[in-house]
Amino acid sequence: xxxxxxxxxxxxxxxxxxxxxxxxxxxxxxxxxxxxxxxxxxxxxxxxxxxxxxxxxxxxxxxxxxxxxxxxxxxxxxxxxxxxxxxxxxxxxxxxxxxxxxxxxxxxxxxxxxxxxxxxxxxxxxxxxxxxxxxxxxxxxxxxxxxxxxxxxxxxxxxxxxxxxxxxxxxxxxxxxxxxxxxxxxxxxxxxxxxxxxxxxxxxxxxxxxxxxxxxxxxxxxxxxxxxxxxxxxxxxxxxxxxxxxxxxxxxxxxxxx
Numbered sequence: 096x097x098x099x100x101x102x103x104x105x106x107x108x109x110x111x112x113x114x115x116x117x118x119x120x121x122x123x124x125x126x127x128x129x130x131x132x133x134x135x136x137x138x139x140x141x142x143x144x145x146x147x148x149x150x151x152x153x154x155x156x157x158x159x160x161x162x163x164x165x166x167x168x169x170x171x172x173x174x175x176x177x178x179x180x181x182x183x184x185x186x187x188x189x190x191x192x193x194x195x196x197x198x199x200x201x202x203x204x205x206x207x208x209x210x211x212x213x214x215x216x217x218x219x220x221x222x223x224x225x226x227x228x229x230x231x232x233x234x235x236x237x238x239x240x241x242x243x244x245x246x247x248x249x250x251x252x253x254x255x256x257x258x259x260x261x262x263x264x265x266x267x268x269x270x271x272x273x274x275x276x277x278x279x280x281x282x283x284x285x286x287x288x289x290x291x292x293x294x295x296x297x298x299x300x301x302x303x304x305x306x307x308x309x310x311x312x313x314x315x316x317x318x319x320x321x322x323x324x325x326x327x328x329x330x331x332x333x334x335x336x337x338x339x340x341x342x343x344x345x346x347x348x349x350x351x352x353x
Contacts, residue, residue, distance in 0.1 A: 102199065102345045102352070107220065108145045110199065110352060112308050114222050115152050117173060118194055119312060125167035128157040130302050130313040132225065132285065137322055137329055144308035148338050150345075152222040155285055156192075161226050165192065177218070188246040189287040192224035198352050201342040220345060228284050232293055233274040239289040240267025285321055292324060 102110070115135075122129050131139060133153035138146040156164050168178045172194065179186060179193045186193055199219030230238050244264030248257070283299045286292020298320055302313040315321045322329040 100346045100348075102347055104147070104150075106352075107150055107345050108308070110196065110220055111145070111150075111152050111222075112310070114176065114194065114196060114220065115307075115312070116310060117176065118152075118154070118168065118222055121167050121171045122156070122164055124171075125163055127160045127164045127167065128300070128302070129154050129160070129164070129224075130315055131305070131307065132315075132321075133287070133325065135307070135312075136305075136314055136318060137326065139305040139307040139312065139314065140318060140322060141330060143306055148340060150341050151220070154222060154224045155227045156224055158226040158228040161191065164224070168192075168194065179218070186246070186249070188243055189225065190223045191226045191242075191246065193218075194222040194224070196220040198348050200346050200348060202344040202346070203342065219348075225287060227299075229281050229296070230284060231275060231277065231279045232282055233277045233279050234271050235284065235290060235293060237267045237271035237274055238284065240264065241271060243267075243289075285315065286325070294321060294324070 119129075130136075131153065132155040134146055134149045134151070135153045138144055138149060165178065165180055172178060175196060175198045177195050177197055179195055180191070195218030197219065201219055226242075228238060240263050244260050244267060247260045248264070280295065282293040282295060284292050285294055285299065294315070294317075298317040299315045301316060303316050303318070304311045305314040305318065306312075
């Protein structure tokens with residue numbers, strides 16, 4: 096790739112905002128329950144848009160709406176975008192769906208962890224989608240095991256790793272079924288971690304609206320509670336060395352990307 100094909104941060108944000116508006120319009124028309132999450136939600140609250148160094152979009156979708164969302168995106172995404180979902184797509188295990196930009200390509204981050212986490216697919220800029228299940232508090236760990244095994248298996252791990260993945264999935268499913276009988280309130284899980292991230296239904300729904308780069312986007316009803324659970328003191332600007340990015344450089348594949 097030539098240096099003139101490198102997109103600066105402003106151009107990356109313009110492209111991501113276009114992707115977000117395309118995806119959100121499709122999901123809204125399909126009646127899907129979703130909202131901005133993680134760094135995108137934090138950016139909306141703290142910066143009224145992108146965190147200056149952020150380089151992706153994060154969404155949560157109600158688990159029951161995920162099949163409808165997938166079908167709607169497959170049917171209506173513009174040709175520059177493609178949706179990756181639970182197949183050998185090189186996605187992180189916490190990501191349930193990814194909308195990837197065919198018109199851009201990413202170079203790996205210099206941070207090894209971030210490379211393995213987000214740039215193992217061959218696509219460009221992306222919108223990551225995580226499912227939001229409604230479960231009992233007692234089912235939290237079992238749910239994480241089920242999700243890990245399900246999403247881990249799409250990379251088709253060989254030999255012993257496949258056996259271990261299947262075992263974790265089977266045991267977690269069994270425990271999930273048993274703990275469903277235990278008393279306790281239902282909660283939504285809004286998290287990419289193995290534990291925590293549980294919120295009363297009233298803290299999440301109905302969604303509210305926040306401004307993001309001049310566009311209204313759905314957000315959790317008590318978004319401040321969600322952000323505190325994710326980041327603690329979310330208003331504090333992190334030190335430079337702690338700011339995480341998913342890739343080092345982004346290149347345009349054609350002149351239509353500006």
